[in-house]
Amino acid sequence: MRVVAESTGYALIASGQLLAFIPNAIGQALLYQSQVK
């Protein structure tokens, strides 16, 4: 398995297939959710 660093996170790849994508700090900053109450 290899880990490829991308702008917004890390791609975990095995046999040429993407197994998971884990957001880094830049990626995490793009996540947010709040409901208007």
Next chain:
Amino acid sequence: MRRTMAQLGALVLCSALGGMAFAGTPCSDNAPKPVSIQQAFATAYKTHQRLEKLQPEIALIARVGQDLSKYGLRYSHIAFVQKDAASGQWRVTHLLNGCNSNQSALWHEGLANFFLDDLFAYEALLVIPSPGLQHKLQTLVSNEAGIKRMHQPLYNMLAYPFSLKYQNSNQWVLELTTEALAQQAGIDPAITTRKQAQQWLQLTNYQASTLKLGPLTRLGARMFRANVAFDDHPDERRYADLIDTVTVESVTAYLQRVDPSGTREVIP
């Protein structure tokens, strides 16, 4: 092992997202695929970088939730996007339909969340209104009481544009934008209700998209989808298989006409 790792990636993300809600995308109980997550973050980051360069006070942003090409449409869902002063991040404000329900709620979300709803294609349409309209819109969208005033929680994906019974996600954006347009035009008294917004849209010749849906399609949708209804549509249109509704394309076409100095671009 492979499956476990893929699920882990999805789980890491899902735990960060909390409860999901959808608009303009098909609902699914399946965890998002890792490649969808990767593409969502890549598109979100490209959009972030473009917004950083453009620095609008506020813009409209659309996504391709599903394949609507048979209706001559590309984008399924539109929202507002503006920079959050506290975090320095671009945040989307939009109406989302609760999965398998006829209810909607208004949400603030990050750009990654916006593209994480298992989209059909990973691209964004950015509509940048003229500076004057941006200013009016930014003031309106930043006012939570104001955005709720134009919200009807009874959701219908194919809501009729000139009825108050239901609302779809694009309609909420259109009606709020209408409030800003009327402010900019100095309309007195100001538009503050959905009814007034819809009257203004009729007066200014807003053209909805018309979908040709036969009786079997309508019956199937009504029976199996909680978020589709047709009882708000005029009988003569419905029985002619003509369903008028607010789509992204109809919103952007209207804006191009009433706010001609606004711009739009696709982020592939």
